[in-house]
Amino acid sequence: MNIALIFAGGSGTRMKSATQPKQFLQLYGKEIIIHTIENFEKHPEIDGIIIVCIESWIPFLQNLLSKYNIIKVKWLVSGGETVQESIFNGLSALKNNIPDDSVILVHDGVRPLINQKLISDCIASVTTHGSAITVTPGIETITFINNNDGKITNITDRSKCYHAKAPQCFKFTDIWQGFTKARMEGLTGMIDCASLMKHYGYELYTVQGDYENIKITTASDFYIFRALYEVRENSQVFGL
Numbered sequence: 001m002n003i004a005l006i007f008a009g010g011s012g013t014r015m016k017s018a019t020q021p022k023q024f025l026q027l028y029g030k031e032i033i034i035h036t037i038e039n040f041e042k043h044p045e046i047d048g049i050i051i052v053c054i055e056s057w058i059p060f061l062q063n064l065l066s067k068y069n070i071i072k073v074k075w076l077v078s079g080g081e082t083v084q085e086s087i088f089n090g091l092s093a094l095k096n097n098i099p100d101d102s103v104i105l106v107h108d109g110v111r112p113l114i115n116q117k118l119i120s121d122c123i124a125s126v127t128t129h130g131s132a133i134t135v136t137p138g139i140e141t142i143t144f145i146n147n148n149d150g151k152i153t154n155i156t157d158r159s160k161c162y163h164a165k166a167p168q169c170f171k172f173t174d175i176w177q178g179f180t181k182a183r184m185e186g187l188t189g190m191i192d193c194a195s196l197m198k199h200y201g202y203e204l205y206t207v208q209g210d211y212e213n214i215k216i217t218t219a220s221d222f223y224i225f226r227a228l229y230e231v232r233e234n235s236q237v238f239g240l
Contacts, residue, residue, distance in 0.1 A: 001102040002123050003094065003172075004040040007052040008033050008061075008109030009079025009086040021054060022216060023109045027226055032216060033061070034068050035112035035229075040105075041072050043119050048098075050075040051109070052090040084190050088179045091172075100173040103127065106193050107167040110216040113228055114167070121207045122169045129205040132169040133194045135162040136209050165209055168193040174202060 008023040023033040033051075040046045049070075053061050055078040065073055077093045079086040087106060094104070103126045107114065118134065125132035138161035144154040170178075170193065178197045182190065190196040198204055212228045214221060 001047040001098050002045050002105065003098060003102055004046055004049045004105045004107060004167075005052070005087065005090045005094075006033075006036060006040070006049060006107050006109050007079065007083065007086045007090065009052055009054055009083070021057065022222075024057065024060070025222065027222075027229060030068075031064060032112050032225075033109045034064055034070075036107070036109050036114070037065075037070055037073065038068070039112070039114050039116070040107075040119065041070055043116055045120060045123055046072060046105075048072055048074045050077060050090050050093060052077045052079045052086045053109075054079055082188065083192070084179070084182070084188060084196065087193065088183060091176050091179055094172065095176060098172060100171070100176075102172040103169060104172050104175055105132075105167040105169045106175075108215050111166055111213055112216070112225065113210075113212050113214060113232070115210065115213075118207065118209055118213065119167070122167050125205055125207050126169045126171060129203070130171055130174065131197070131203060131205050132167070132207045133204050134165045134167055134209040134213070135206045136165060136211055136213075137162055162206065164192065164194050165213055165215070166192075170197065170202070178202060 024031050037049065040049055049072045051073055053076060058076050075093050077089050080089055103123050105122055122132040138158050141158055142156045142161050143152045146153050175193065178200050181200060182196055194204055214224060216222055216225050
């Protein structure tokens, strides 16, 4: 089985939205989280979707899933205090409900511009190599800085630098073991699956993603998303 684990537990403080979390903001009458989910809903290789959500917003999300006729979402789970805890909650809900060799695609609820090819490439990489970390090449110079005085201590070779994004994907048995071990050992604060799994010695293979697969974190990200969405829509309508 191929399962998308989408976490939408953020409160959106950096968006400065006083009324609702960023994943529930609308573009063209449709919430960001629905834009994200529909990419997995429409993919023929995705067998099921689990969403980790802010507990108080689960009823609202359930209504959205019904409104947009989303049928692949099989589980809705309450999020935790951190991304790491939220992912663990999602994995716990899957335990004993899916085969151990299932492919798990962990994705941000606020990355709505993922495309079908990337989902397919990630599934293929996990099937072949056991993992798939979406990356994009670094396009600006990366420097190392002394935090004490702000002096640049080193400039690295940009051609070897990549940004890790999402989805980040593994076999269920591997990612479950990694996150369970971290919980038992009290390892917290890992910012993503790649960091945690690398810490425990798992081999990470990469899949090339697109620059437009942005994470909507700030208000400026939302406007970039709107512009990219319009370009995508126009290209489909006019065959550009």
